[in-house]
Amino acid sequence: VDLSHAVPPQDVRHAALFLAGCVPYFPPEALHVIVVDPGVGTDRAALYIDVGGHQLLCPDNGCWSLLADVLGAHPVVRRLDNPRYCRKPVSATFHGRDIFAPAAAHLTLGVSPEELGPEVGQWVRLPAAPLVTTAHGWEGEIIHVDSFGNLISNVPGPEAAGRGGTVWLGSKAVRQWVRTYGEAEPGTPVALVSSSGFLEVAVVNGNAARTLAAGVGTPVIVAHSSPPPAYEV
């Protein structure tokens, strides 16, 4: 099953959100091979991970740490360093082909995870995007743009929607809150709770990233009662 070939090149953060959103729905016998790997061929490790009953094969770049947080489970992590289970020769630029996929294939043929390499106790974690609780609400940022151009922030969705107010995306204000896209007119910028539970900004039947010129990293300020000081004129 090809879950996605649409993760932007080298975008480990995008991969992390993607994995957190889909791996939990797979059965434990699934093997997830993740090849978002800007550090391929350097000394970054190649890992086998068993977390919350889910198995992953991926580079040690933090792509799975958000998934681990979502699952709230203790991971068992192994370093894939048994050359017996690699394609030979191992290239310096394509470990999806030479290390991760062969390891997955051997696992499906009955090789045990122990044989792939030793357990390790340290791995890279992706730092969470900054989120601050303020007197007015929250200061966070856009952490994901989905294929519709919807902007997903790191602000907790139900809490923000429960109090309403203004969502500032940089200097642009979004003031209409909805439960779902179809509740406002096409073209309207709206704030809502995303399907992953975060505060989302969308443009009904449109592309919010394009219309609002926002993207990953755009600051998001939620001000329940009034504009935050910085934007008062």
Place this chain on the structure above:
Amino acid sequence: VDLSHAVPPQDVRHAALFLAGCVPYFPPEALHVIVVDPGVGTDRAALYIDVGGHQLLCPDNGCWSLLADVLGAHPVVRRLDNPRYCRKPVSATFHGRDIFAPAAAHLTLGVSPEELGPEVGQWVRLPAAPLVTTAHGWEGEIIHVDSFGNLISNVPGPEAAGRGGTVWLGSKAVRQWVRTYGEAEPGTPVALVSSSGFLEVAVVNGNAARTLAAGVGTPVIVAHSSPPPAYEV
């Protein structure tokens, strides 16, 4: 099997043509989950459909009515309102995950369609694009642009090709008729019968949508003997 992730966002008409073009080739045990769903979370229904031996799970937005026309079969339609077969909680913005896929999974595990919800007698139909037979031929419109940029109209292909003449795309005239792309020089705009049986305009080894600045909704006039009055100078 991922049939397509390339339907443009919210484009129910594109989905309808896509389904009419591929579902008929699948065996009856296939379950088709369609998540082109601009009305997600509103009061639009979620449906299970059995039509001509094909089973679909989709929003009630007309995405399957062209398929039903092609199959010429009487559908059995059920409303998916048994919460037992949904993911919990059901979000307001992602019924692919929360309603359609879980219903399909339960069906594959032996749940009968009757258990998903009651049969209904009404559903949304997508209106057909306007098509008029004129003294000279037809007046229709482009209803689809494929991934090559080929322009598919709603004008009956074999009938139009049988008489030839001029195809007007807005103010642009296409006068060369071919049986297939390779019969004209690269770069030539040509008229032909599409693989779905409609009048198609293509640019050989090129992209007709871009070259002719046309797209879904562009008027198409077929004039067998002479330019239509509106274009006579």
Place this chain on the structure above:
Amino acid sequence: VDLSHAVPPQDVRHAALFLAGCVPYFPPEALHVIVVDPGVGTDRAALYIDVGGHQLLCPDNGCWSLLADVLGAHPVVRRLDNPRYCRKPVSATFHGRDIFAPAAAHLTLGVSPEELGPEVGQWVRLPAAPLVTTAHGWEGEIIHVDSFGNLISNVPGPEAAGRGGTVWLGSKAVRQWVRTYGEAEPGTPVALVSSSGFLEVAVVNGNAARTLAAGVGTPVIVAHSSPPPAYEV
């Protein structure tokens, strides 16, 4: 399994490199259906190919000849001209649906390749991109741009990397050689051995095709000791 829907329209050369890169990793019972087919509906043949234990169904346009070179195996080639194993009617514009996929389906159901049509002794071969060994190194060209924008040439990778020097892409010089992307700073143009064994030019964490304004057909000159005469000033 959908190996790719991302081969650019009508790009037989891209398909050829794609097939050479992935078919060798499949087991012999796999059937590969290739529908990169600018000549569909003309008198170009439809083929069944058995080469090195791999089976393909494809148009006779040379898309598989590089694969045959890589495998170094003698092919058995048949012409698919038994109408019994086609969808009816056979359209002039979509043989993926009407000839290749039905032939593959019949093969999986036990039809033997002999029944599909007679063996033939001639087929189209894709000419290799020109490669010249010079006093300084090589003169070749870019033969592929991957989805990251990396530029793959037809110059032998290990040999070129073994001697180093300057890689000229048109009038642009790349002088930094690395073993893998992560060995240079983001944004740096680098030369390295691609995972397929050719000389590759990449921009670390960037898109070399865009940054260096290069693409398929861009001349590549490798000059081990000094700039080639044409670029001396």
